[in-house]
Amino acid sequence: MFAPFPTAPAFPRRRLSPSIAKAATITFQFAALAGFAVVGTIFLGLAIASPIGLPIAERSAGAISASDVAVAQQLGSVWWLFAVGGVLSFAGALATIGTLLQHLVPASDA
Numbered sequence: 069m070f071a072p073f074p075t076a077p078a079f080p081r082r083r084l085s086p087s088i089a090k091a092a093t094i095t096f097q098f099a100a101l102a103g104f105a106v107v108g109t110i111f112l113g114l115a116i117a118s119p120i121g122l123p124i125a126e127r128s129a130g131a132i133s134a135s136d137v138a139v140a141q142q143l144g145s146v147w148w149l150f151a152v153g154g155v156l157s158f159a160g161a162l163a164t165i166g167t168l169l170q171h172l173v174p175a176s177d178a
Contacts, residue, residue: 090171097168101161108157115150118143 122140125132 094168094171097164097171101164101168104157104161104164108154108161111150111154111157114143115147115154118147118150 118140122137122144125136125140
């Protein structure tokens with residue numbers, strides 16, 4: 069035979085207030101925007117510095133090891149990959165700005 073299953077008392081669920089949810093969403097979007105901006109700037113810097121880093125280092129008075137030259141040549145040949153990463157990061161930042169503006173600007177009733 070089956071024993072009766074004790075039911076737990078039903079507690080009413082507390083819903084998150086809309087203002088707290090909106091503030092959390094906006095905070096997250098600002099953090100994402102800052103992250104996209106930092107990553108995009110890093111990728112843009114790598115795209116610019118990769119092809120010109122080795123010639124500048126060769127003109128300086130310091131000695132460059134063969135392994136450093138090989139790494140610089142490999143990175144210099146994929147500058148376009150860093151440029152694509154920068155463009156995609158800035159596109160993500162623009163999309164985040166668009167959704168952030170939708171949350172910040174009150175809806176107009178037309």
